[in-house]
Amino acid sequence: MQAHRWHLYVSRLWLGGVFLFFYLPLFFLVVFSFNSTRQDSQFTGFSLRWYQALGQDTRLVEGFLLSFNVALLSATLATVLATLAAYALIRFGAFKGRSLFNAMLNSPLVMPEVIIGLSLLLLFVGLERWLGWPERGATTIVLGHALLGMAYASVVVQSRLKEMDRSIEEAALDLGCKPYQVFFLVTLPNISQALIAAWLLTFTLSFDDVVISEFLSGPGVTTLPQVIFSYARRGVNPSIYAAATLLMTVVSVAVLIYGIHTSRQMQREKSRPLNDA
Amino acid sequence: MRRGRWLVLGVPWFWLLLFFAVPFFILLRISVTDMGEQLNPFAPLIETHAGHFSLHLKLSHYVSLLLDPESGWGQTIYIEAYGLSLRYAFLTTCLCLFIGYPFAYFMARSHESIRPLLLLMVMLPFWTSFLLRVYAWKGLLADAGLINNLMVSVGLIDEPLQLLYNDISMLVGMTYVYLPFMVLPLYANLVKLDLRLLEAAQDLGATPWKTFWLITVPMSRAGIVAGAILVFIPCLGEFVIPSLLGGAENIMIGRVVWDEMFSSNNWPRASALSIVLILGVVLPLAWFNQRMARKVEEENG
Numbered sequence: 001m002q003a004h005r006w007h008l009y010v011s012r013l014w015l016g017g018v019f020l021f022f023y024l025p026l027f028f029l030v031v032f033s034f035n036s037t038r039q040d041s042q043f044t045g046f047s048l049r050w051y052q053a054l055g056q057d058t059r060l061v062e063g064f065l066l067s068f069n070v071a072l073l074s075a076t077l078a079t080v081l082a083t084l085a086a087y088a089l090i091r092f093g094a095f096k097g098r099s100l101f102n103a104m105l106n107s108p109l110v111m112p113e114v115i116i117g118l119s120l121l122l123l124f125v126g127l128e129r130w131l132g133w134p135e136r137g138a139t140t141i142v143l144g145h146a147l148l149g150m151a152y153a154s155v156v157v158q159s160r161l162k163e164m165d166r167s168i169e170e171a172a173l174d175l176g177c178k179p180y181q182v183f184f185l186v187t188l189p190n191i192s193q194a195l196i197a198a199w200l201l202t203f204t205l206s207f208d209d210v211v212i213s214e215f216l217s218g219p220g221v222t223t224l225p226q227v228i229f230s231y232a233r234r235g236v237n238p239s240i241y242a243a244a245t246l247l248m249t250v251v252s253v254a255v256l257i258y259g260i261h262t263s264r265q266m267q268r269e270k271s272r273p274l275n276d277a
Numbered sequence: 278m279r280r281g282r283w284l285v286l287g288v289p290w291f292w293l294l295l296f297f298a299v300p301f302f303i304l305l306r307i308s309v310t311d312m313g314e315q316l317n318p319f320a321p322l323i324e325t326h327a328g329h330f331s332l333h334l335k336l337s338h339y340v341s342l343l344l345d346p347e348s349g350w351g352q353t354i355y356i357e358a359y360g361l362s363l364r365y366a367f368l369t370t371c372l373c374l375f376i377g378y379p380f381a382y383f384m385a386r387s388h389e390s391i392r393p394l395l396l397l398m399v400m401l402p403f404w405t406s407f408l409l410r411v412y413a414w415k416g417l418l419a420d421a422g423l424i425n426n427l428m429v430s431v432g433l434i435d436e437p438l439q440l441l442y443n444d445i446s447m448l449v450g451m452t453y454v455y456l457p458f459m460v461l462p463l464y465a466n467l468v469k470l471d472l473r474l475l476e477a478a479q480d481l482g483a484t485p486w487k488t489f490w491l492i493t494v495p496m497s498r499a500g501i502v503a504g505a506i507l508v509f510i511p512c513l514g515e516f517v518i519p520s521l522l523g524g525a526e527n528i529m530i531g532r533v534v535w536d537e538m539f540s541s542n543n544w545p546r547a548s549a550l551s552i553v554l555i556l557g558v559v560l561p562l563a564w565f566n567q568r569m570a571r572k573v574e575e576e577n578g
Contacts (some may be wrong), residue, residue, distance in 0.1 A: 007485075011383040015395070021453065022402050025413030028423065032416065041421035085289040095286065104293040110506065112514020114531040115551045118538060119300035122548070126303055126319060147296045150289075179478045180281050208407050211516050211531075219545050225408050232412045232521055244409040251404040259397065 026248065033241035040236050050242040057239055063224035064243075066138065067207050070223060074142045075203035079157075079195060082202075085156035086148070088189070108151040117215030120144050124216065136218035144212040149202030156201065160194030161187075206219030308548035311335040311477075316542040338549040348421050355533065355550060362530040363558075364513035369451040373459040373508050374501065376452070381463035381500075382493070385470070396464070399457055411450050418446050418522075442524035450522040451512055458511075459504035466500025467493070499573040506566050512559060530554060 036045035054060060085105055088095070094100075108116055124140050127133065134140055168190070172182045188195070210225040217226065224243075231237045306322065311333050313320050324331050342355045402410060417423050417439040427435035440446055470493065475479050478488040493500075516531035523529075530550065537547035 010379075011386065014379050015383050015387075018376060018456075019398060021376075022399070022456075025410050025417060026402060026405060027454070028413045028417055029409060040428065041419060041423070042415035081289050081292055084285050085293075088286045088289065092282065092286065097290075101290065101293065104297045105289070107297060107563075110510050110559060110566075112510060112531065112554065112559070114514045114516050114534050115304075115555060115559075117532060118547060118551055119304045120296065121538075122303045122307060122318075122544070123300040125294070129319065143296065147292075150292075183281075201496070204404060210408055214516075214535075224404065228406070228408050228412070229517070229520075232408065232415075236416070240409065240412065244406060244413075247409075250406050252401070255401065255404065 010155045029241045029244040031236060032246070033245040035238060035241075038236055038238060040238070040241075050238040051246075053239045054242045054246075059227050060239065060243060061225070063222055063227035066221065067224040070138060070145065071203045071206040074145035075199050076147055077142065077146040078153050078202040079199045081146065082150045082153035082243050083157050083188075083191075083195065083199060086161055087183070088153045089154075089160055105154055106151055108148050109155075111130070113148070113209075113211040114215075116148065117144065117212045120147070121210070136216060137193040139220040140216040140218070141213050141221070141223065144216045145202075145206040145209060148209070148212065149205050152205060153198035153202050156198040157191065157194050160191045166188055187206045292500075304548045304551055306547055308338055308552050309334045309336060310545050312545060328442075332477065335545070338543075338545040339553070341546065342549060342553065352549065354528070355530075358360060358528045358530045358533045359553075361528060362513050362515075365447060365451060365515070365527075365529065366509045368448055369455060369503050371509045372448060372452045373456050374505065377459035377463060379454055381460045381467055384460075384464050384568075385467035392468070397461055403457060407454060408517060411518055412453060414446065414450050414453065415441065415521060418449065429465045441522065442527070444527070446522040447518065447527050450514060450518045454518065455508040458507040460504040463500040464499065466497045466503075470496055499569065502566065503571045506562055510559060510562060514554070 031043060032040050033050055034048070035043055036047035036048050036049070061253075062149060085101075089098070089102060120143070121136075122139070124134060124136060124143075128135065134143075164187075169182050169186050172186045175180070177185065210223075210229050213223045213226050214229070217223065224229075228240055229241070231240055300543050307318050310318060310322065312318055312321055320333075322331065324373055342353060344350050344355045384392065384399075387395060400431065419425070420437045420439070420441070422440075425434075428434050429437060440449075447569065474492055474496070475488055478492050479485070483491065514531045515529055519527050519529045519532050534550050537543045537550065
C-alpha cells in the first residue's frame with residue numbers, strides 16, 4: 001500500500017510539472033497581452049492598447065488574410081491528394097512501384113523542413129526560367145504546404161480506410177454500382193470524419209508554418225507567421241501577444257465545440273439499439 | 278474501371294514525382310554545378326564543342342564543406358554547424374525521453390475516464406502558433422524575466438542567471454516544442470501494454486522497479502524509437518529556435534543553409550550541405566526506423 005501511495009504522488013507531481021511546462025508560455029502570452037507598457041518582465045497595469053494596435057497593424061492583418069487563404073487552399077489540395085494516395089495504397093493491393101510511391105509519400109515526415117523548402121525553391125526557380133511559371137508568392141507557398149500536408153493527411157486517411165468495413169463496398173458493387181459511384185457514395189461518406197480531421201490538421205500545419213513560407217514566398221508576400229517572425233527577431237512587441245491570445249481563444253473554442261460534438265455523437269452511437277455500421 | 282484506377286494512382290504519382298523526386302535531383306545537380314562567371318546555378322553540366330562532349334562536374338562545393346583554405350581540414354564552420362546540430366538534436370532527444378517517458382507512462386496508467394482529457398491537454402498547445410510559444414520563452418528566460426525574478430525572490434540565486442541566447446535557452450525551447458512528439462507515440466504504445474504481463478512478473482516475485490525495466494521498457498521499444506526519430510530529425514534542421522533563442526555561438530545547419538542561399542548566394546554550397554544532411558543522417562535514420570518497425574511487426578506475429 002505504501003508503494004502505491006508513493007507511486008500516486010510521483011505520478012501527480014510529474015504530470016502536473018510537465019503540464020505547467022506546457023502551459024507556462026501560454027499564460028505568459030495571455031497575461032502580457034493586457035500589459036499597459038511595452039516591457040515583458042513586469043506587469044504594470046491592465047490595458048487593451050495592444051489589441052487596438054493590432055487592428056491598425058496592416059502587415060499583421062494582411063498576413064492573417066493571406067495565411068488563412070493559403071491554409072484553406074493547401075489543406076484542400078493536400079486532403080484530396082492524400083485521399084487518392086491512401087485509397088490507392090490500401091485498396092489497390094500490389095501495384096508497380098508501390099514501395100517507391102509509399103516512400104515518397106512519407107518522406108516529408110522525416111525530412112527537415114529547411115531541405116523541403118530549399119529543394120522546392122530550386123524547382124520553382126528552374127520552372128520559372130523554363131516556363132515562366134510559377135512566380136514565387138502565394139501559389140508556391142500553397143504548393144509547398146500541400147506537399148507537407150499530404151504526408152500527414154495520408155497517415156490519417158490510411159488508418160481510417162484500413163479499419164473500414166470493406167463488405168459494404170463489395171455489396172454496393174454487387175448491387176450494380178459503378179466503381180466511381182462506390183467511391184463517392186459509399187467510401188467517402190464512410191471516411192468523412194477522417195477527411196475532416198486530416199483537413200483540420202493540414203490547415204493548422206499550413207497556418208503555422210514559417211520555414212517553407214520563408215523559402216517560397218516572393219517580394220511583398222508575407223504570411224502571418226512570417227510577419228510574426230520578423231517582429232519577434234526585432235524585439236518585444238506586445239501586439240504579437242494580443243494576436244496570440246486571440247488565436248488561442250479561437251482555437252480553444254473550436255476544440256471545445258468539436259469535443260462536445262464528438263462525445264455527443266459517441267453517446268448517440270452507443271445508445272443506438274442496432275449497430276448497423 | 279481501369280481508367281478510374283489509372284486516375285486515382287496517376288494524380289498523386291505525378292504530384293510526388295514533380296514536387297518530391299524532381300526537386301531532389303535538382304538539388305543534387307546544383308550541388309555539382311560550376312556556376313561560372315555569370316553565377317548561373319543552372320549552368321549546363323554537359324557542353325558540346327565541335328562534336329566533343331565535355332562534362333562539368335564540380336565537387337569543390339563538397340570539398341569546401343570539409344576544407345577551410347586558412348585553417349585546414351575539418352576546421353570549417355560547416356563541420357562545426359553539423360556537429361552542433363547533432364549535439365542539440367541528441368541532447369533534446371534525451372531530455373524529451375527523460376521527461377516524456379514517465380509522463381506518458383503516468384498518463385497511460387491514469388484512470389481511463391480522464392485519459393482523453395489529458396491527451397487533449399497535451400495536444401492543445403500544438404494548435405497555438407509554434408512561433409509564438411517559442412517567442413514567449415524569450416520573455417520568460419530574460420534577465421529580468423519571470424523565471425529569474427522568481428528564483429531571486431525565493432532566494433535560490435542572488436543575481437539573475439544568463440538563461441537566454443545560450444545552450445540553456447536552446448535546449449529549453451527545443452525540448453518544449455518537441456516534447457509532444459515524444460509523448461504521443463509513447464503514450465499510444467504504453468496504453469496498449471498488457472497489464473497481465475506486469476501482474477505475472479509481480480506474482481513471480483519481481484520488484485516494481487525490475488518489472489518496469491525488464492517488461493515495460495522493452496515492450497515499449499517501438500514507441501521509444503518512433504518518438505526519438507520524430508524529435509531528432511526536425512531538431513536537426515531547426516531554423517526558428519536558434520534564430521529566436523540562440524546566440525551567435527549557437528549555429529545550426531538549417532540557419533547555415535539559409536545564409537548560404539540568401540546571404541552568400543552560393544546555391545551549390547547550400548545544395549551540397551542539404552545533400553550531405555540527407556545522405557548522412559536522414560536516410561540512415563529512416564532506414565533504421567523501417568527496420569525496427571518490421572522487426573516489431575514480426576515479433577508481434
